[in-house]
Amino acid sequence: MTRRVRLALFLASAVGLAVVLGFALAGLPGFDADLGRYASFVASHAVSQRRGTNSVVDVAFDYRAIDTLAEELMIFVAAVGAAVLLAHARDESDEGQAADLEALRAPSTSDLLRTFGPGLAAVAIVLGVYIVTHGHLSPGGGFQGGVILSTALVLVFVAGRTLAAARTRPLAPLEVAEAVGAAGFALIGLGGLVFASVFFENFLPLGTKGSLLSAGTIPLSNVAVGIEVAGAFALVFAELVDQMVLGRGGDT
Amino acid sequence: MIAVQWTALALTALAGTVVVLIREPRRQTVASGVFGLVLGLLFFAFQAPDVALSEIVVGSVALPAMVLLALAKIERSE
């Protein structure tokens, strides 16, 4: 199709879809309706059943933990996939690799980042760990904290330290972290089957509401997910940085 | 609806449209980061702090970082 035909087809269809959606959305309840039965049950029982004060995390990591397992596996696949999809580019520019790493160490990385990188990374690590471990109490959790932690890892990368020290497998610790984190969450689910009776059933003491060690397996799951997400996102960043660095060597 | 929600909704629609209309990738990435922040604000206004935090770390930190790294690669080979 030519660009014009494609646009015409899309615009006509979009108008049609807008009309259809308009009719459908008009049937939704307003902001003054009562909550659905599922939602109101969770809202009124989550804290007493789970002792975690953040009912969103209670849903994500307990009532619907299997959803979150599949979601964590998606992150796992994304990290593995980014490595796979970017792998062959690296093979090609092998010759330039050593020189690239040299180049990265010296003037190409901004001195500012190299100086303040570790400090920023430390802040990000503290913040990330806090958000991961307090997911069951306050907004946050393994995913959000994990992404923040991954930026810390990237700051270390961009500061040129890890890459410069790279030998054969600079990314191995990240690969292990993301896989072990994902496996850990699945094993927590399996723990429910082994120590209780059903996959993902809680098998730890619930503790008292509001304390750090409460809500049974939820904080543990958050830590596993945090490790996985931090490793996975850092891996994706690192793969792209790797691409950038090596690409420069190959093309100039 | 209260004023904050109205404002956040209007800003969201605007920012989303701007992201689509900017065709220059680097500026678009910046716009996309702003869009992520605006969405985060909207989600706070809709009493969803967990989602807001997620959207901010993904939409304004992780995604723009990935895009900029990818762009650096794409443009460098030109």
Next chain:
Amino acid sequence: MSAPALVVAAWLLLVGLYGVVTSRNLVHLVLCLGVAQASTYVLLLAVGYRQGAQAPIFSDIPTSAPVVDPVVQALTLTDVVVEATVSALLLALAVQTRKRFGTVDPDEIGELHG
């Protein structure tokens, strides 16, 4: 009074898809997909929002307080992760596309046809 939020959700979906269909650059396309994806967050949260209710986090409020729907928020969290993963994969593909085809313009990538 939920109409404005629903209109914004539908708008983001359509405008994002418009960007996808007309895109001349895969990186631009990925960000447009992100806009369309954001429509689903807005819609889900709008479905769960209740006027005057608070966030479903009971550290500072009694468990009897009216709260917005915690379930849709958990769903939206998953949705945000989906966006991040798909974007990462598509960006990796875009980088490779640049390498193999010398372009990131969908109009000029024409290996498969018929």
Next chain:
Amino acid sequence: MALAALPVAVPVIAATLLAALKPFDPPRRLVLLTSIGTAAAVAVFSAILLARSGDETVLLWFGAWTPRDGVALGVSFAIDPLGAGAALLAGTLAVGALVFSIRYVDPSDDLFHALMLVFLAGMVGFALSGDLFNLFVFFELLSTSAFVLAGYQIERRAPLEGSLNFAIVNTVGSFLFLFGIALVYGRTGALNLAQIGQELARQPPDALVAVSFALLASALFVKAAIVPFHFWLADAYAVARTPVCILFAGVMSELGLYGIARIWWTGYSDALGHEGLRAILIGAGVLTALVGALMALAQTHLKRLLAFATISYLGLFLIGVGTLDSDGLAGAALFVAGDGFLKGTLFACVGIVQHRLGHVDERALQGRGREARLVAALFALAALGVASLPPFGSFLGKALLEHGASTVGYGWVTAVFIAVAILTGAALLRAAGCVFLGLGEVEEMEDESDVEEGEPAGETEPGRTPVVMALPAAGFLAAALAIGVIPGIADAAVRAADRFLDRGAYAGDVLFGGSESSSVPQPGLGPHWYDWLYAAISCAGALALAWVLLLRPAALRGARRPLAGLRALHSGHVGDYVAFAVAGAAVLGGLCAVTLT
């Protein structure tokens, strides 16, 4: 049953542990044994579930969150024979595909196996789940792993483009899925399919309910490659590695149709009109079947040919689902299983040809397959099986399906089935005649880029077929045959379909711990004399048309021009594909809103 979590949990844990070991360079033998063993375990678990679910729905509430007063708190696997059967099909094909990959895949990329296992876990989870949002996450999980698997040969251009188109179009589909979920959740406040069904049955149908179903169906149509959502499939399947193609064509696309049937029968069947939906689904199925068959005829790239044959048959399966009848659904299930194994054989044969000769295009292969007699025989038999040669499973399934269609007043679809069997069978047999017998006059290749392959050319072994490649090909063919001849399988399928269609019984089992089934099981009928006649016409027609195509091509020159227009639509441009998908969603949404309420 608590063990029902294992067919998902085991591959997940195995995959993540394989990835965790990767930096330590585990021995290749260990990786292969783990992955094949895990897939075999999934197949065994699924078979157990299939046996256990024969009499009552096998229920698993994750986290032990059983429902309270008819409100589902957690996520359930609600397993009946059709779901367990789909999981079993996925597990079995995965075993074959992984065995096939022993000789095929570059030893260096060991994460291939981890990805295959996650992909398998996603498919099994999708087949077993009884929760709408959980269906979505498993759907996304299998999609994301599929994007990566499709693009594995990333140093080549075609896989890259195929993977891109696949990822973008499917992601647009997932937005539609989420809109559908948000709408139905807003209305019912429920995510569990049984609970959604209970809530929707209580209220009069309106645009919201109809459109939410249409959006869910659109998303699943993308996966199931129904016209006009189908464009990405040929691009992705033509370029992926053979073991991946076996799973894509044999079970992944079919799961999209399974999802539509599951969502309709558990959630919407007592809320929306059946007549309207029947017309819509059968219409879409007929269109898809014909487009796929015609496009298959126009291909010379063997994998692309198989991809369009897959699209064509997905259309036929949709007709079966669309009869909204237990015979039709039972027939479709058997047809899917039989055809899935036949497609496995065909893809494996093409993979062997590629491995031995380094090409997958007829024009480069003409007559070069003369030595490969075993492969030729397997390919030709499977091609005739596709054209519904008795007693393959495809014959039995198709006969049952056509019986279902005629009981709901759509007997005329038999003509479509025969036409599609002739066209697709002829395309496959023509390819076989060209490659293995050297028949026909082959046009010059227009440009070199067309023959770019999905596999590394360096590892060809012209002399012989490796055992690990021949074994899956033959095994799949035997399985396709077994589905056609196991005594009582048609009865069992009809009983399973009857239960699948019984929304009240499903809801009772899931939400209230058991129920009396209201349906009276009727014995499934074996093929009638006219089914044998149809099969004879299909096979003879396919052979005759293949003969004409190979030896008298001039007779059909006139058909080129109309076909060229159809081919031009398959442009490879992702913008086109997305525009068509949006158009499809708008049309489907409009039709559902008008006819179902």
